[in-house]
Amino acid sequence: MVHPQEVDIIVAGGGPAGCVVAGRLAYADPTLKVMLIEGGANNRDDPWASGILRGMHSSPFTLHRPGIYVKNMQNDGINDKATFYTDTVASSHLRGRKSIVPCANILGKEHIFEDSSVIQLFACSRWWKQMYTRASASDWDDFKTEGWTAKDLLPLMKRLENYQKPSNSDTHGYDGPIAISNGGTITALAQDFLRASDAVQAPFSDDIQDLNTSHASEIRVKYINRDTGRRSDAATAYVHSVMDVQTNLFLRTNARVSRVIFEGDKAVGVAYVPARNRGHAGQIMETIVKARKYVVVSSGTLGTPQILERSGVGNAERLQKMNIKVVSDLPGVGENYQDHYTTISLYRVSNESATSDDFLRGDKEVQKELFQEWEVSPEKARLSSNAIDAGFKIRPTEAELKEMGPEFNQLWDTYFKDKPDKPVMFGAIVSGAYADHTLLPPGKYITMYVLLFGSSSLQRNYRFQYLEYPASRGQIHIRSTSPYVEPEFDSGFMNNKADFAPIRWSYKKTREVARRMDAFRGELTSHHPRFHPASPAAAKDIDIQTAKGILPNAFTVGIHMGTWHKSGEIYDASKVHKDIEYSEEDDKAIDEWIADHVETTWHSLGTCAMKPREEGGVVDGRLNVFGTKNLKCIDLSICPDNLGTNTYSSALLVGEKGAQILAEDLGIKIKTPHAPVPCAPIPKGVPTTQMVKNAVTQV
Numbered sequence: 001m002v003h004p005q006e007v008d009i010i011v012a013g014g015g016p017a018g019c020v021v022a023g024r025l026a027y028a029d030p031t032l033k034v035m036l037i038e039g040g041a042n043n044r045d046d047p048w049a050s051g052i053l054r055g056m057h058s059s060p061f062t063l064h065r066p067g068i069y070v071k072n073m074q075n076d077g078i079n080d081k082a083t084f085y086t087d088t089v090a091s092s093h094l095r096g097r098k099s100i101v102p103c104a105n106i107l108g109k110e111h112i113f114e115d116s117s118v119i120q121l122f123a124c125s126r127w128w129k130q131m132y133t134r135a136s137a138s139d140w141d142d143f144k145t146e147g148w149t150a151k152d153l154l155p156l157m158k159r160l161e162n163y164q165k166p167s168n169s170d171t172h173g174y175d176g177p178i179a180i181s182n183g184g185t186i187t188a189l190a191q192d193f194l195r196a197s198d199a200v201q202a203p204f205s206d207d208i209q210d211l212n213t214s215h216a217s218e219i220r221v222k223y224i225n226r227d228t229g230r231r232s233d234a235a236t237a238y239v240h241s242v243m244d245v246q247t248n249l250f251l252r253t254n255a256r257v258s259r260v261i262f263e264g265d266k267a268v269g270v271a272y273v274p275a276r277n278r279g280h281a282g283q284i285m286e287t288i289v290k291a292r293k294y295v296v297v298s299s300g301t302l303g304t305p306q307i308l309e310r311s312g313v314g315n316a317e318r319l320q321k322m323n324i325k326v327v328s329d330l331p332g333v334g335e336n337y338q339d340h341y342t343t344i345s346l347y348r349v350s351n352e353s354a355t356s357d358d359f360l361r362g363d364k365e366v367q368k369e370l371f372q373e374w375e376v377s378p379e380k381a382r383l384s385s386n387a388i389d390a391g392f393k394i395r396p397t398e399a400e401l402k403e404m405g406p407e408f409n410q411l412w413d414t415y416f417k418d419k420p421d422k423p424v425m426f427g428a429i430v431s432g433a434y435a436d437h438t439l440l441p442p443g444k445y446i447t448m449y450v451l452l453f454g455s456s457s458l459q460r461n462y463r464f465q466y467l468e469y470p471a472s473r474g475q476i477h478i479r480s481t482s483p484y485v486e487p488e489f490d491s492g493f494m495n496n497k498a499d500f501a502p503i504r505w506s507y508k509k510t511r512e513v514a515r516r517m518d519a520f521r522g523e524l525t526s527h528h529p530r531f532h533p534a535s536p537a538a539a540k541d542i543d544i545q546t547a548k549g550i551l552p553n554a555f556t557v558g559i560h561m562g563t564w565h566k567s568g569e570i571y572d573a574s575k576v577h578k579d580i581e582y583s584e585e586d587d588k589a590i591d592e593w594i595a596d597h598v599e600t601t602w603h604s605l606g607t608c609a610m611k612p613r614e615e616g617g618v619v620d621g622r623l624n625v626f627g628t629k630n631l632k633c634i635d636l637s638i639c640p641d642n643l644g645t646n647t648y649s650s651a652l653l654v655g656e657k658g659a660q661i662l663a664e665d666l667g668i669k670i671k672t673p674h675a676p677v678p679c680a681p682i683p684k685g686v687p688t689t690q691m692v693k694n695a696v697t698q699v
């Protein structure tokens, strides 16, 4: 079908929030013409976008299979499912290193990763993209905006979920389009992790995503449909579902929105360009689409401010330097960038442990077995999970707080202390090495993945932090009117020395958990701090007995670097572990390791903040861009404050809230339940893209 040149609503950007807005509005009113314009490819029928629907017989790698996610994270110059934003500014505390923030570039954005729901960890966006966590109630209350408290938002949180796990909490929804479950098989290592977590005072809970729990462990919950074993992504759930049953939702992919078109201060359409500028002798060839009612910019924390600036909405002085006509002078556009920190450390586990290592290494026999398992019973297959099956949220104890120093304690007192629902750290176990397997010795691994919410540099919209650490605010701005020119990006990453303390704490804490696991067989020394060899804290690698089990016929086990490797102790099931004691020198080694390896967590938010205009705000509580008409921003860029969570659920929620607001403005009603989500099982010979839930039974 030829797309119309004029519609009622244009949604620019098909990440999770954009998919929700476009799908909800189009389904609410079949007479409303909605166009969704996405810079990346369509995830439907892409065998490598984990999370999509696809014929089951075309390739052993067809992937809506959550276990394949890592491939979408490769920064190899070929993978175009992600955009990699590199800091323009090197961090003063990372020994001059620049950080990279990946961002999905595909419909449903997952989570090219974390949607970037298609990419999420192992599923959408970042390999973590499949991970379901939710912000604490007080995170939303902290927005201090009418209509945005946790209580206001709870019905919308429920509306988006098809929560498939038993729970005693009444905060979940059960007939929404996004399926949430534990995924397929839960590894034995996850249970081992939970027992060990309990030993470090992080007790088990059946639901730590209830908006209030901040210190407990759980079996991890993911954006995976329990019945089909497939990734549950926003594009499939909200957009493809509507396009299967109605004709008023127009999807344009591989199209980059260059700017919003204004008549005076009224948004009346957008101009877009091809995603790749390879034709027309490099000239910029724009296509214009008109919007009769609204233009919604949903291009994410990194994309939305760039579109606004190219359209004349931003800091007037900055725009005038590029000869851009100013529509609204909003100095807050592109400012207030926030994120989270992440570190990972690798541990050896027993040779009998079930991990994803052989599969990820490319062992053909193992791959065949796992793919076959998925074909036969995807609902319980190992590939119907990202192998991140357990995790915890925690807060530091009094003693730990003391050790973390005065700077962190200042943040604690201001931000965390009186809000007991806020965790400081989220930790999880990956049953396998999240690492390049060509660089690892043979054997079985677990990865301890840490996500840190309690940092000063990245939670910089607290007034005391502004005052105290003005250099640490992140920002993203255009350098040119061309949509093809990379922006100027300063994530503000690790520009505050105080951030080392909580990251150091999180390394020590997860190390104690790993050491208490039954499967623990040592630390992969290359993935730990370089402690002095004589320090009692020095990492110890695999014990000789386990090493011999890996290569029983080898002659070199135990020989290393012209000397003998520092072997770990042989496993002793009855051993009572004492916490490792660290000297000042050990802490220094940890800090150097942090400086070299800490990364952002791809939880970008805040660059078009919802707060009063005089405080640098860009949108009001109804998501209208100040100084314009018929223009809204609906994505995580609108968050004025940080959210202590993997942010996909929040992006979906902001999408639901935005759809609700627009429906009210338009005088229409959101329909629930949403259109039937295309789903498996897919009978042989039936084109999968046409399948909807009801049709399955008719075949």
Ligand SMILES: Cc1cc2nc3c(=O)[nH]c(=O)nc-3n(C[C@H](O)[C@H](O)[C@H](O)COP(=O)(O)OP(=O)(O)OC[C@H]3O[C@@H](n4cnc5c(N)ncnc54)[C@H](O)[C@@H]3O)c2cc1C
Pocket (backbone or CB within 6 Å): 012, 013, 014, 015, 016, 017, 018, 037, 038, 039, 040, 102, 103, 104, 105, 106, 107, 108, 109, 110, 111, 112, 113, 114, 115, 116, 117, 119, 120, 121, 124, 125, 126, 127, 128, 129, 130, 131, 132, 133, 255, 256, 257, 258, 298, 299, 300, 301, 302, 303, 304, 307, 601, 602, 603, 604, 634, 635, 636, 637, 645, 646, 647, 648, 649, 651
């Ligand atoms: C690799 C990775 C893994 C992740 N894993 C998880 C996870 O496991 N769990 C979790 O909760 N969160 C995860 N996240 C975070 C989560 O994906 C994001 O918070 C969420 O996607 C943000 O949604 P959004 O709608 O605000 O914007 P985005 O997801 O950024 O979507 C914006 C969309 O707009 C498109 N776009 C940008 N500019 C333009 C333009 N000019 N024209 C047209 N289109 C444009 C982009 O291609 C993108 O599809 C992950 C993120 C990444 C990057």
